[in-house]
Each structure stands twice: as C-alpha cells, then as structure tokens.
C-alpha cells in the first residue's frame with residue numbers, strides 16, 4: 423500500500439537559528455572558520471566546508487580558484503578535458519593556489535573513459551595524493567551509480583570521494599562503504615525542474631537532519647547541495663550538522679561564472695519628456711545541468727526518452743565573487759557569535775533551531791536597489 427508520511431518535512435525558509443548566550447566571543451574575528459575533516463576512508467583535509475556546485479556555469483576554474491584561495495572547498499565540472507585540467511593544476515601551482523581541497527568531477531557515462539581520464543591526470547600532471555573526486559549523478563538510486571562508485575574507490579583507494587545526489591537516509595550506509603562524503607539534495611536547486619517534472623524531492627532541512635544522523639554514526643560526512651538562497655541558509659545547514667554546503671545560483675551572477683554579461687533595457691514607470699524612462703539592467707545566464715540547453719551543449723541534444731529537469735535562467739549580474747565570498751565568511755562568523763560557537767565545528771552543538779511561519783521581513787523588498 424502507498425504510504426503517506428505525515429510528519430512535515432522542513433526547508434530553510436521554515437526555520438531560524440535562535441540566538442543564545444554561549445561562550446563569550448567578543449568579535450567575529452575570534453571565530454575559527456577552518457575545520458579539520460577526518461574522512462571515513464582514511465584521509466584528512468582542512469578548510470571551510472563550502473563548495474561551488476559542479477555545474478558548467480559555476481564549476482569552472484576561475485570560481486574554483488577563488489574559493490580555494492579563501493580557504494574553502496571547490497569542484498570543477500566534468501566536461502573539462504585532461505589537458506585543460508592539467509594546465510589549471512600547473513597555473514595554480516605557480517600562483518600558489520592550494521589544490522588540496524579541489525574535487526575533480528566525473529559522471530556515470532563511459533566509466534572506463536573517465537577512469538582513464540583520471541589516470542592521465544595522474545601520469546601526465548602529477549595528480550597524486552592529496553586528491554579528491556566528485557561522482558555526480560542527478561539520481562544516485564540506480565545500480566549503475568553504485569557500481570561506478572565501487573569501481574572508483576577500487577581504482578583510487580587514497581582519494582576523498584564525494585558521491586551523490588540522494589534525498590533519503592536509507593541509502594547513506596550503502597554509499598559510505600565507498601564514499602567519504604554523500605551529496606544530499608534532489609529537487610532543491612534554483613535551476614532545477616525535477617519537482618515539477620517528476621514530483622520527486624525532499625526539503626533540505628529535514629533531509630540534512632536524517633542523513634547527517636546516519637552518516638555521522640559510521641564516520642561519514644554529508645554535503646547539503648542546492649536551495650541556498652542567502653548566506654543565512656549556509657549557516658542553517660552547518661547548524662543542522664551538515665559538514666559541507668554546496669551552492670550554485672549564489673555564484674552564478676558573478677564576473678567569475680561562465681558566460682557574458684547580458685544587458686537588457688526596461689521601460690520604467692517614471693516619465694521624462696512624455697516618454698517612459700528606459701533603464702538598463704545586467705544579467706548572466708545560469709542553466710541546470712539537466713536542462714535542454716546543457717543537453718544540447720554537452721550531450722548532442724535531448725534523447726527522446728528524456729524530459730528536461732533543469733532550466734535556463736537570466737539572473738541579475740552581481741559583480742566580483744569576492745564580495746559574496748566575504749559575505750559567506752562574515753555571515754558564518756557572525757552566526758557563530760550569535761550562538762556562542764568558537765568554531766564552525768561547534769555550530770551544530772551550539773545551535774537551537776526554531777520552526778517559524780515568517781522568516782524575513784519583506785515589506786520594502788520591491789524598493790531594494
């Protein structure tokens with residue numbers, strides 16, 4: 423019989439972190455944003471657990487470099503060639519960009535070819551320990567995904583492996599036999615159409631709670647992927663015990679994201695000389711990796727058995743990524759001072775989460791400049 427689970431599953435907009443008296447932190451400068459991660463399969467890494475999404479738009483070299491320089495983690499998307507990645511490694515070394523927290527993404531298609539690609543990176547460009555692999559599939563519930571994961575672990579026993587995406591805790595233990603980090607989140611992404619097209623998905627807050635619980639019980643880690651609207655959502659994910667957070671849309675309007683700046687003219691309601699004043703606004707294109715646009719670009723078109731589970735968006739241009747990265751580190755540090763957490767590692771222990779009906783005051787939203 424089909425069952426309906428009646429417990430309400432919550433999303434970021436359904437909760438807030440309640441400030442409280444904790445240890446006495448005088449300034450956000452005193453907060454330790456770096457965390458030591460001891461992974462299930464033996465490796466350790468240190469950094470602030472924030473990733474850029476492994477999408478063609480924001481999983482590029484320039485965005486990755488910026489996050490790594492800021493002490494965060496980063497991914498590069500799966501469509502780069504060996505030589506492009508190799509050149510990035512060489513340039514990064516010359517510019518003193520730390521590569522220990524960089525994840526190279528592969529997909530499920532042509533696994534022999536993908537293993538070969540990683541081996542060529544090893545032999546041609548010295549990609550040896552520490553090295554990290556992100557195995558990306560929109561749906562990790564298929565047997566092929568599990569087979570690929572097992573094979574990659576066998577070929578690269580010393581790598582940190584992040585695998586996903588999933589949207590329930592029942593599969594976590596199975597993945598952690600081979601993976602170190604499970605990427606959680608289906609249907610939450612800003613360029614995603616999965617919930618509309620398939621009706622499938624799980625709200626992020628409840629998902630993080632249930633997956634972190636299972637993963638941490640066996641020494642695994644999780645990454646909350648998709649649905650980050652504001653820096654506060656990153657803080658919420660960390661307080662809920664997610665070890666890592668991945669964001670795409672947040673970085674997609676920046677200079678560093680792929681694509682040109684597009685200018686559009688708008689007629690405003692303001693009049694001058696009997697005519698509407700024209701205003702120019704700048705945008706960048708952000709597209710889902712399952713969108714028709716991405717399928718046309720990378721997979722030679724949509725197969726006739728598929729429906730597009732991603733969309734193409736024109737999103738406001740936001741300038742340099744530096745400002746957003748500063749907002750992220752500043753926002754997390756400030757959150758720690760509100761809850762009395764001396765370090766990111768302690769956020770989940772210190773946080774009290776409250777369920778709310780209204781999260782933000784939006785009264786002047788339409789006047790924002």
Ligand code: 5GP
Nearest residue numbers: 475611612614648649670671710711712732
């Ligand atoms: P955002 O931070 O923009 O809310 O979400 C980014 C995440 O959306 C990605 O890391 C990935 O998990 C997911 N995503 C990217 N492209 C697509 C797509 O075309 N369809 C779906 N369903 N999810 C996508």
